[in-house]
Amino acid sequence: MDFATLYAEDVETWAELQVDALRRLAATPGSWGNIIDWENVLEEIESLGSEQRRAVESLLENALAHALKVVGDPNSLSTERWKKEIVNFLRQARKKIKPAMRSRIDIEEIWQDACEQASDTLEAFDRTLPDVPQRCPFSFDDLLDADFDPLRHLRLLTVKRTSRQ
């Protein structure tokens, strides 16, 4: 794959290759050693590589956190706004995601963060996080399916878990 394609389709791998070359160059004695601000250049290229993926991760986290809040506090005045935002966040995430991100996105970590985020909000209003599994009940493909409705899934899930007890 040439650099142009890589940059367009998998900017994170592109950035890793560039960072690698920059580091090798930085370690080589040469007249450019004093001209180039290696530390900051490296940092900028690294963050360029990961910023798109991070944006997708944060959209997914926020969508899941909102869904958990709606299920945990269905009578909140905020539920209508949360529901709208869930749809909006997921739509944006679908737009921004690229196949190459798949192996780099950690669904479990997103789920953990979403649970923490939701539980912080819920507890501030004396509510608790609904009884959901420790491990993320959704797959990467679920999250990116245009028909995916995290609310319906979470409701079903919590009903199932409660009735089992």
Add this chain to the structure above:
Amino acid sequence: MKSLYDTDILRWSEEQAAALRMLADAEAIPSADWDRVASAIEDVGRSALVHVEDGLRTMLVQAIAGYCDPDSLLRHERNRRVRSGQSEAERDLSPTIRARLDLDRLWREAFDQAMTEIPRRVLGVPPGIPRTCPFTLDELLADDFTYDRAVERLYILLTSWRPKAEKDRER
């Protein structure tokens, strides 16, 4: 030593990009996408400039809209936008950006944007809005620059403003 990166991001990014491009032509350099790396570094400075411009333009839009539509119920909202525009501009301001700013261009852009924001019931735009920005950068960035202040200043500046030729004739 504090890097230019912290004190003057636009100059830093332009110098680094130029150095990276030179380097790309050197021999015995590991193969990499040097031109795109250089452009990415250049974008760091450019986007800081764009942030500062966006912040200042937001402030000017609010001032012009407030001048044209003084009774607007949006006063609080506009005040908030002026504040957030100011902090956006301050956050990324650095010497080279300061020198590169074209306030008159931002002023004209802000005027066009304000015209789309003021409601239809506001008939006609008050006369005397100049083509050049009546505020200096330091005024815009001053701590006491608020929406109300901005509108008031515009009012004073612009109602006493007359074409230069007219003033000369009076003399």
